[in-house]
Amino acid sequence: MNWKSFAIGFVAGVALLSGISHFKARTQNVIKTWPEDYRKGMLQMAPWLTEAKVGRIGPFVAIAPKSFDAASEAMIQAMIQPAKEKNPVIYLTENCITINDSKKRAISIDYNPASGEFVSYSYLSDLVAGPTFVDKNLSGSLVRVEAPKQKK
Secondary structure, three states, X not given: OOHHHHHHHHHHXXXXXXXXXXXXXXXXXXXXXXXXXXXXXXXXXXXXXXXXEEXXXXXXXXXXXXXXXXXXXXXXXXXXXXXXXXXXXXXXXXXXXXXXXXXXXXXXXXXXXXXXXXXXEEEEOOOOOOOEEEEOOOOOOOEEEOOOOOOO
């Protein structure tokens, strides 16, 4: 084998790997295939989902804004979910971690970013219309909070 063949093969390999890396690192509209009602709600909480970076971490998919400067105005700053099942979904915000499951239940843990300590815990039995149970000081006693009824 001569050096010209090796050089051409090396350059072609680097170009191919660079192209694959660029294709995977591009921003994507993550929610364009989601159901309409879910898409509208998520756009209010995380408008950056129309231009998000997506990456795989083992069996999980991580979704984050293309730049973290825009994330400060959004409620949700990152999402992590299994690649195949799509549930549970973990939402990371400035001071809260929320886990939603396939039955539309959620657990939220609020924390103090300055100290790294957990502050409160809440459980939603139904994301759409169910009551919320909140433990505001991690004392172990949950207080039931009813969701406001929508007026017709």
